[in-house]
Amino acid sequence: MLKAVLFDFDGTVGNTLPLCIAAFQKAITPLAGRSFSEREIVATFGPSEEGTIRALIPQFYEQGVEGYLHYYRELHSMCPAPFPGIPELLGDLKKWGAAVALVTGKGARSCRISLERYGIAEYFDAVETGSPAGPVKPEGIRAVLEKFRLAPAEALYIGDTASDITACRSVGVPAAAAAWAQTAELSELRRNRPDLLFTTVAELHAYLQKQLSGDSAGKTEE
Numbered sequence: 001m002l003k004a005v006l007f008d009f010d011g012t013v014g015n016t017l018p019l020c021i022a023a024f025q026k027a028i029t030p031l032a033g034r035s036f037s038e039r040e041i042v043a044t045f046g047p048s049e050e051g052t053i054r055a056l057i058p059q060f061y062e063q064g065v066e067g068y069l070h071y072y073r074e075l076h077s078m079c080p081a082p083f084p085g086i087p088e089l090l091g092d093l094k095k096w097g098a099a100v101a102l103v104t105g106k107g108a109r110s111c112r113i114s115l116e117r118y119g120i121a122e123y124f125d126a127v128e129t130g131s132p133a134g135p136v137k138p139e140g141i142r143a144v145l146e147k148f149r150l151a152p153a154e155a156l157y158i159g160d161t162a163s164d165i166t167a168c169r170s171v172g173v174p175a176a177a178a179a180w181a182q183t184a185e186l187s188e189l190r191r192n193r194p195d196l197l198f199t200t201v202a203e204l205h206a207y208l209q210k211q212l213s214g215d216s217a218g219k220t221e222e
Contacts, residue, residue, distance in 0.1 A: 002211045004099035004150055006141060006173070008159035009106055009114065011181040013086055016114060018183070019078045024052060026075070027067030031060040046163070048107035048130035072110050082118050083180060085201035090123035092205070096212035099148045103140040103157065105130035137167040145171070158204065160184050162192040176204065 010016045021038050029035050036056060044055040049072075053064035093100050100123055104111055108129040115121040126147050128140030141157060144150075152172035157164065160178040162185075168175035177194035179186050180201055189197060198204040 001154060002098070002156060002208075004101060004144065004148055004155040005093055005208065006101045006103050006144055006155055006157040008157075008161075008164055008178070009102060009104035009111065011160035011183050012083075012158055012178045013102075013120075014082045014114060014118065015079045015181055015183075017181070019072065019075055020049070020110075022075055022078065023068050023071035024049075024056075026071040028053070028057050028060075028064055031064055031067070032057050046105065046135040047132050048105060049110055050107050050132035051130075051134065054132055069109055069113070073113050076113065076117050080117070082120065083201055085205060087118075087120055087123075089201060089205045089208070090120060093208065093212070094123060096209075098208075098212055099125050099144075099150075101126040101128070101144040101147075103128045103137060103144060105135065105137060107132075135163070135167070137164070138170045141167065141171050141173055145173075156196075156208075160189075162188050165189070165192045165194050178204070 007013055010020060021041055024041050025036060041052065044052040049068055050065055053068060054061055057064050090100060102124045106129055111127065111129050126144050128143050130136060145152060145155060153174070155173050156176055157168045157173050158176045158178050159165070160181055160183070165175045165177065174195040176196040176198060177189040178184065179189055179197060179199045196207070198207070
């Protein structure tokens with residue numbers, strides 16, 4: 001029986017990946033004395049944003065982190081709201097009695113900025129953020145399971161990348177691929193065989209409604 005729904009953030013709750021890249025480029029270009037391509041930046045993803053700064057401009061770590069957070073806040077109007085339907089879904093999950101958690105690779109400070117801008121912090125019963133040292137999503141998922149005393153099969157994780165699917169497999173939690181962002185790579189997600197795949201928030205909402213409220217009208221697309 002499904003008892004908890006866990007969400008990734010960038011590319012799942014909000015279209016914030018372009019914002020992250022723009023903030024990195026604004027922050028690190030003047031410090032490094034050269035520009036960094038989107039590909040160079042994305043290649044460092046896995047650790048939190050602090051880890052990206054450490055990988056690209058370690059000699060300017062403190063300045064780079066503060067600069068990144070400054071521009072992340074300043075440019076947040078690039079993605080002023082969550083994906084359509086996300087706030088309504090979060091509200092219904094609470095109404096249906098599910099535990100709701102956020103397990104993201106974002107650093108704690110940028111995560112807080114986005115949750116406050118979107119006005120959705122109240123929906124999450126637990127928030128696990130990333131580490132500069134490297135990917136820690138499996139550990140974050142385990143922490144949520146322990147907090148709510150759940151078996152892995154009683155939770156569902158929703159994320160937009162192949163690494164999310166891999167993290168779920170490592171802890172035995174079913175993975176739902178979120179393929180509604182412009183940055184989602186649908187073919188790669190399918191190759192990694194998630195337990196479920198949704199191309200719209202509405203499809204996910206209908207599926208969860210069926211699982212949690214007993215509404216047989218809900219349906220999913222795999």
